[in-house]
Amino acid sequence: MTKMSFTIFYLSRESNDWKKRNVYNVGNESIQGVDEMAVLVARKIRKTYGKRTLKQEVIKGIDLEVHEGEFVGIMGPSGSGKTTLLNVLCSIDFPTEGIVEINGKPLKKMKERDLAKFRREHLGFIFQEYNLLDTLTVKENILLPLSISKVPKKVAEKRLAMLVEYLGIADILNKYPNEISGGQKQRTSAARALIAEPSIVFADEPTGALDSKAATALLANLENINKERGATIMMVTHDPVAASFCSRVLFLKDGQIYTELYKGDKTRQAFFQDILNTQKVLGGDGYDIN
Amino acid sequence: MTLTSLVLRSMKKNVKHYYLYFFALIFSVTLCFSFVTIQYNPSVIEALEASGTATAGFESITYVLYFILIFFILYANQIFMKRRSKEIGLYQLIGMTKGFVFRLLLIENVVLFSLAAGIGMVLGFVASRFFAMILMKLMKNDAIVSLSFSMMAFSKSLIIFALLLAVVMIQIFIMIRKASLLSLFNAEKKADERVKKFSPFHMMMGIVGICLIAYGYYDSTRLFSVEGATTNNLLVNMLLILGSSILGTYLFFRYSVALIMNLIRKSKKGYLKITDVLGVTTIMHRMKGNASSLTLITVLTGLAVGIMTLSYISYYSSEADAKRLSPFDYILFDNKGIEFLNQLEAEGIEYEKTTFHLSMVNVKMSDLFNLDEKDAGYININQDAISPVVPLSDYKAINPEARLNDGETIITSYVDILSELLPLESGKKIRIHAGEKNYSLFIKDVREDEFFLSVLASASSPVLIVTDELFDEIQKNQNPEISTQIGINLVNEKDHEKAETLYKNLRERKIIEYDYQKTYKEYYDGNIALNGMTIFVTGFLGMAFLLTTGSILYFKQMGEAEDERESYTILRKIGFSNGELMRGIYVKQLFNFGMPLMIGLLHSYFAVKSGWWLFGSEMVTPMIIIILFYVSMYMVFGILSVFYYKKIVKEAL
Known part of the structure; x- marks a missing residue:
């Protein structure tokens, strides 16, 4: 089974840090940041697992930029390193080599505590397994990331109202996760990912556990939020339909970026065809197409 | 692969699942075996016999202990089984029958129990000496506790443990019988x-x-x-x-x-x-x-x-x-056994002596306690209570400040079960009578924590202090069983042993008033x-x-x-x-x-x-x-x- 990750980058309005440029040294090269509008920048990322004798390189040098307001999809066959890449980009894991910068802030230098705070304030997450706490109601789950932040209740209430409106979950706010459908759960976790107005939202296979109707609804919601609210999203997915909602799709193969497609002015249908064609070229073998 | 080798192999691989349950087992054996061993330890038996305390308490507590341990093991086993329900489900999925799985778990438990019994008994054996030492210390007995192995304790514990194993297997049997494959796979989830x-x-x-x-x-x-x-x-x-x-x-x-x-x-x-x-x-x-x-x-x-x-x-x-x-080290009544004092002097033992004269009066219960008949229930308030009286001049040895006017009394030495139930109040009148004569006395004070009369003299009743004149009058009309008490305290702690022997000697020769009259010690x-x-x-x-x-x-x-x-x-x-x-x-x-x-x-x-x-x-x-x-x-x-x-x-x- 392949996992696709779906990353949403959503530029934080308060933060202008990303405008500063950072210079790093990787090996012998010095790497220069970064295009002004990039929310996320990854340079020369490598990720190796295992010990000396059994080394396995999962990511073999990836450069990547995600700009404000983009909806980026990452596709690739099983074992191409999609989820590893997403974990590295979203600070849950660290690259063996290379730099990840979000809003101009290098993740590597942060301590555990600062990193946690950074994730809470600047990043949003949606995972395949809904990842809701089943002891909390939908509303409590959504508001969780704000629990330590200084966002005033009035503002939070406004954002909550707006998000649940967008996602169509306004009438289940006081229910527990075990009382609602899978699609509603995933929309709840999308609301949670967006409530802190993060710079970027990472989504790992968000439609993986949904039926096609619920999946389409969720993707349409995300697309909406991306277009109207300018939310930056990065999504890993193996589903070409899901990927067709993106504005740009990266294809991974063997730990490297194989190619990328832009949607441009194309219709979703046409973009979908392009994606399918690219998959064919990539070699459909490793794909698990539903 | 035989069943046994399958069991041993799976146990080796799952050590971390087992350690909790295993710990519970060892702990139970240790506790059980050491407790039983203590009862058969010769030094302990001797000490208990010497002090005249029955071992019956030990016996009955042992059963409570068994009960706790059985409950504990069953609980631990239940948690343990729940954690492994997936494994058990898997065995059945690949085609083992429930009977086969049961046999598998039986072997496993026999192995666990034997190991735990071995380790636990060694630990329990060592611990028993430690516990026996604590017991001796608590009983203030100086005897040295030897480490002794008791076959009785051993076999007793083994039987208990075998029973425990049987109970656990019954529990497992019921669990397997009842469980469906599906529920086994979900057991961990549906916990709460x-x-x-x-x-x-x-x-x-x-x-x-x-x-x-x-x-x-x-x-x-x-x-x-x-x-x-x-x-x-x-x-x-x-x-x-x-x-x-x-x-x-x-x-x-x-x-x-x-x-x-x-x-x-x-x-x-x-x-x-x-x-x-x-x-x-x-x-x-x-x-x-x-x-x-x-x-x-x-x-x-x-x-x-x-x-x-x-x-x-x-x-x-x-x-x-x-x-x-016994408020004094030694107490003599009515001058019987007064030789004791001479003997003490002969041995060069210093002592202090306090003498109390006493008599008995009847006190109206209804005066003492504020009760009407309805509240009192089983206490018959119309009855008289018999109380010792002591003259003020003697009482001054205890409380030099005490003063009494005519018609007044102080009630003292009243702390006991009754004082919690029926508190006494000062500032009211009570009626007493001695022989044919009646008196009315005003309670000036109630003092609870003074004791100076032996239990044999006071019969645990509160003591009335009266003026010397009144006491003389009462004594004329009353002929109490005990009319004087001499309290003797030794000055030096080191003389106790000798004095104790002297006293006991006199008691054996029936020179002292009662042969059940005990010393403070x-x-x-x-x-x-x-x-x-x-x-x-x-x-x-x-x-x-x-x-x-x-x-x-x-x-x-x-x-x-x-x-x-x-x-x-x-x-x-x-x-x-x-x-x-x-x-x-x-x-x-x-x-x-x-x-x-x-x-x-x-x-x-x-x-x-x-x-x-x-x-x-x-x-x-x-x-x-x-x-x-x-x-x-x-x-x-x-x-x-x-x-x-x-x-x-x-x-x-």
């Missing part, structure tokens, strides 16, 4: 049902729970009051209190806690702090599944602390009690031996309670930590740090360990308070010591479980 909505019924039950506990406490304070004891049957009342506190505790955990937690979370209107998420909401949702075990732990804690405190009160009061029975030694054994036995039991309840809580928390691992992953991913999560977990642990402890201690406090004076003369100090001891031991388990959580949280991301 979630609370959904709070109905008015829940709310009501929550309030009822608190009320029941309050009623139990209230009733316990009047359990031994005259009104309480007389209007109802004592036993019925005790059962009522016990029932209402236990049921109240259950309802409290089952409904009240969730109710309170829900109110807290509701008040936050959705904006939960991380401590609320990990503390308040998880506690609330788990209450349904945890209520019964928390109730059990609370009750056991209350019981353990209660019995330990009561026996410690007795132990602690050994000296005071002996002092009450005899009373004291008797008390210490009896109370020492009692506190040892109850302490042992209390420890067993403590260790089992602590372990059960710890096991439970381990399970909860595993269940919540996923939540920790989510929370860490969305940006909560280790430290923030741990803060919520501290709250949860404080609740899970603190709540049963607090309520259990409260239960025991009220239980002890209602009847402690039956056991001794001092409550606060023994109680505080026992509670401090218990809490500090108990905290170890709390800390262990916090460490476990720490590990899980750290691994979560």
Whole structure:
């Protein structure tokens, strides 16, 4: 089974840090940041697992930029390193080599505590397994990331109202996760990912556990939020339909970026065809197409 | 592959699943074997016989111990089996029959039990000497305890253990019989049902729970009051209190806690702090599944602390009690055995002597106590009480400040079971009569904590102090059995041994008034031996309670930590740090360990308070010591479980 990750980058309005440029040294090269509008920048990322004798390189040098307001999809066959890449980009894991910068802030230098705070304030997450706490109601789950932040209740209430409106979950706010459908759960976790107005939202296979109707609804919601609210999203997915909602799709193969497609002015249908064609070229073998 | 090799192989691979259960087994054997061994230790038997204390107490407590251990092992086994339900399901999925799986588990348990019995008996053997030494120390017996192996203890423990194995296998058999494949695969998940909505019924039950506990406490304070004891049957009342506190505790955990937690979370209107998420909401949702075990732990804690405190009160009061029975080192009546004094002088032993003249009068009960006939119930207030009287001039040896006018009296030495039930009041008149003559006396003062008459002279009645003139008059009309008491205190501690021999010699020759007249030291030694054994036995039991309840809580928390691992992953991913999560977990642990402890201690406090004076003369100090001891031991388990959580949280991301 392949996992696709779906990353949403959503530029934080308060933060202008990303405008500063950072210079790093990787090996012998010095790497220069970064295009002004990039929310996320990854340079020369490598990720190796295992010990000396059994080394396995999962990511073999990836450069990547995600700009404000983009909806980026990452596709690739099983074992191409999609989820590893997403974990590295979203600070849950660290690259063996290379730099990840979000809003101009290098993740590597942060301590555990600062990193946690950074994730809470600047990043949003949606995972395949809904990842809701089943002891909390939908509303409590959504508001969780704000629990330590200084966002005033009035503002939070406004954002909550707006998000649940967008996602169509306004009438289940006081229910527990075990009382609602899978699609509603995933929309709840999308609301949670967006409530802190993060710079970027990472989504790992968000439609993986949904039926096609619920999946389409969720993707349409995300697309909406991306277009109207300018939310930056990065999504890993193996589903070409899901990927067709993106504005740009990266294809991974063997730990490297194989190619990328832009949607441009194309219709979703046409973009979908392009994606399918690219998959064919990539070699459909490793794909698990539903 | 044979069945046995399959079992051994799977055991080797799953060591980390087994260690908990294995620990519980070893612990039980150690406790059981050491306790039985003590009973067969020659030094202990000798000491017990010497002090005239029966070993019957030991015997009966052994059965209670077995009962606790069986319960504990069954509980541990249940947790253990639940964790392995997937494995058992898998065996059946690949085509093993239930019978085959049962045989597999049988072999496994035989191996575990044998190993545990081996290790536990070695540990128990060593521990038994340590425990026996504590027992001797408590009995203030200087005998040296030898390490002795008893075949009886060995075979007895083996039989118990075999029985335990049989019970465990029956439990496993029933579990396998009942379980469907599907439920085996989901057993870990369905552990605790979630609370959904709070109905008015829940709310009501929550309030009822608190009320029941309050009623139990209230009733316990009047359990031994005259009104309480007389209007109802004592036993019925005790059962009522016990029932209402236990049921109240259950309802409290089952409904009240969730109710309170829900109110807290509701008040936050959705904006939960991380401590609320990990503390308040998880506690609330788990209450349904945890209520019964928390109730059990609370009750056991209350019981353990209660019995330990009561026996410690007795132990602690050994000296005071002996002092009450014999306020002087030696006591002589009516100058019989006065040779004792000459002998002491001959031996060059210094002593101090205090003489009291005494007589007896009849006192109207209805005057002493403020009772009308209806309240008094079984006490016949129209009866007379017989009280000793002592002249003021003699009493001045005890209380030099005492003054009396004509027609006045001081009542003293009134601390006993009765003084709790029927307090005396000063400032009123009582009627007494001696022979044919009647007197009316005004109670000037009631003094409780003075004792100077031997129990043989006072018969535990309060003593009336009267003016010398009145005493002379009374004495003319009354011919009491004992008319003087000489109290003798030795000046030097070192002379005791010699004096003791002299006294006993006289007593054997029937020169002293009564042949059952004991010296202070005899009373004291008797008390210490009896109370020492009692506190040892109850302490042992209390420890067993403590260790089992602590372990059960710890096991439970381990399970909860595993269940919540996923939540920790989510929370860490969305940006909560280790430290923030741990803060919520501290709250949860404080609740899970603190709540049963607090309520259990409260239960025991009220239980002890209602009847402690039956056991001794001092409550606060023994109680505080026992509670401090218990809490500090108990905290170890709390800390262990916090460490476990720490590990899980750290691994979560």
